[in-house]
Amino acid sequence: MVKKALPKLSPAETEIISILYQLGSSSVLQIADNLPADRNITYATVQTLLRRLEKKGYIKHCIKGKAHIFSPIASKESLIKKSVSDFIGQLFGGDAMPLVQHLAKSGQITEQDIDELKDIINNKKIEE
DSSP, X not given: OOOOOOXXXXXXXXXXXXXXXXXXXXXXXXXXXXXXXXXXXXXXXXHHHHHHHHHTTSEEEEEETTEEEEEEOSOHHHHHHHHHHHHHHHHHTTOOHHHHHHHHHTTOSOHHHHHHHHHHHHHHHHHO
């Protein structure tokens, strides 16, 4: 079976699915209640965003009593991969090096991060 590529998410959709990953299966109200206090998003807007995420293939829902319970079906890893790929494509023309260089120069990568990256690179070379 061929997997269909996941569509791009808006920032608001990304925020909602991130909360859903944290909570696991959740109702619209539970997700709305877990939005940051400074976000003034209505219940209806959360519901709309969840429906969009479902239509795009990121989540599913079931009905328990009167509540719609939403659950992720796309893995968090696939969401990260898609989001990072879209970001790098848009901002850097598909070249990740400027992003890595920026993170390193701005101090956002620790020595431990660098060691982990070296391990990943070395393991990738061994696999090839």
